[in-house]
Amino acid sequence: MTQTARPSLVSEADALSVAGSGAVRYEMGPAVIAAGADATVVVVEAGDNPRVSGVQDAHEVLLSREPVPDLSPRFEFEDVLPVHVFVRLNSGCFPLGTARCRGRSVSPAGRDGVGLRLDVPLAREVLDLVRPVPESGPVPDVNWVDLVETDPVRALEAFVVGWFPAEESEGAESDELAALPPPLAAFHCLARLRPALHRFHDPVLKVPERATGPLGDRLVFAVWNGAVMDWSIPWPLESSRSADPPVWHTEDPCDNPETFVEEEPLSRFLLQFTLAQAIGGAPFHASTSSMPTARFDALRGVLRPVPLSPFLPTYTAERFFVAPGLLAQVSGDEDEVSVFFGALHRGSLTPLLDHGFPWIQFDG
Numbered sequence: 001m002t003q004t005a006r007p008s009l010v011s012e013a014d015a016l017s018v019a020g021s022g023a024v025r026y027e028m029g030p031a032v033i034a035a036g037a038d039a040t041v042v043v044v045e046a047g048d049n050p051r052v053s054g055v056q057d058a059h060e061v062l063l064s065r066e067p068v069p070d071l072s073p074r075f076e077f078e079d080v081l082p083v084h085v086f087v088r089l090n091s092g093c094f095p096l097g098t099a100r101c102r103g104r105s106v107s108p109a110g111r112d113g114v115g116l117r118l119d120v121p122l123a124r125e126v127l128d129l130v131r132p133v134p135e136s137g138p139v140p141d142v143n144w145v146d147l148v149e150t151d152p153v154r155a156l157e158a159f160v161v162g163w164f165p166a167e168e169s170e171g172a173e174s175d176e177l178a179a180l181p182p183p184l185a186a187f188h189c190l191a192r193l194r195p196a197l198h199r200f201h202d203p204v205l206k207v208p209e210r211a212t213g214p215l216g217d218r219l220v221f222a223v224w225n226g227a228v229m230d231w232s233i234p235w236p237l238e239s240s241r242s243a244d245p246p247v248w249h250t251e252d253p254c255d256n257p258e259t260f261v262e263e264e265p266l267s268r269f270l271l272q273f274t275l276a277q278a279i280g281g282a283p284f285h286a287s288t289s290s291m292p293t294a295r296f297d298a299l300r301g302v303l304r305p306v307p308l309s310p311f312l313p314t315y316t317a318e319r320f321f322v323a324p325g326l327l328a329q330v331s332g333d334e335d336e337v338s339v340f341f342g343a344l345h346r347g348s349l350t351p352l353l354d355h356g357f358p359w360i361q362f363d364g
Contacts, residue, residue: 137344140324181233271306326341
């Protein structure tokens with residue numbers, strides 16, 4: 001159910017009066033809140049302001065910054081009094097309806113604040129009014145896909161340099177990292193130029209760790225989801241395999257380790273791993289599940305497949321697709337697929353609306 005009729009604008013004073021008698025006015029960053037006997041009223045600025053106070057999508061309004069202590073009882077838990085949300089436009093305040101407080105919201109993308117879930121999602125027309133989609137900024141090309149088969153290390157470098165903005169470089173390479181096989185050493189050199197690689201939810205370890213396992217001694221270079229699984233290379237390396245060693249995937253490494261060999265060698269696996277993390281850490285997302293595969297086929301003229309084997313084959317077996325400023329990971333079979341998109345700009349997702357997919361999440 002979404003809003004269909006556009007309600008009338010009201011003055012800010014009239015909007016705040018909905019709070020009822022004894023209302024006290026507060027400010028949380030650019031947002032204005034009135035707490036009264038009848039309700040809590042929230043007035044936010046219009047505009048596309050991801051991760052700061054304002055409308056985030058058709059379902060959520062975010063109040064960023066630390067809550068005012070006096071408002072904590074109304075925002076830490078769902079209060080018995082309704083929360084009315086308005087957006088400030090040039091000629092008045094636009095009512096979005098009521099919302100339920102979800103308490104403090106913290107995510108890897110940095111959305112830290114009070115999350116309000118609208119009781120009735122916004123229609124697209126209303127969403128475009130209160131949170132218009134700006135034109136996409138410059139987006140990186142995807143020519144690096146041409147290098148995956150012949151030079152995956154260069155492909156990874158080209159993707160990372162294009163996708164992540166330049167920052168101040170981190171410290172110099174240590175002697176220990178200099179002894180790593182070339183693909184892993186190149187990754188750490190790249191991470192010094194693009195420190196965002198170390199801010200993933202599950203980044204490659206800054207310093208690999210020695211360990212043992214069913215297949216022998218190993219060097220762990222990445223850990224997933226609190227050590228539920230990890231990835232390593234044989235250590236010490238056999239000289240004949242040191243240039244691009246196989247990757248060992250170990251399940252439950254702490255208690256009951258089970259190890260098997262990844263299909264991709266280290267150079268190509270690092271590209272797989274980085275694509276998966278970059279999608280999860282992208283500023284904007286869209287996802288759909290159990291969609292007929294035939295409907296996804298309409299995107300094959302837009303998305304380029306990355307020639308890699310499926311990632312996490314015993315779990316989701318995801319394949320990667322790319323377009324300028326857009327990444328996608330796809331799992332499924334010939335009947336139905338699930339797709340998760342990550343984008344650098346909101347506007348890179350908006351054209352996907354034309355396909356009418358059943359979205360679970362859509363930040364465009």
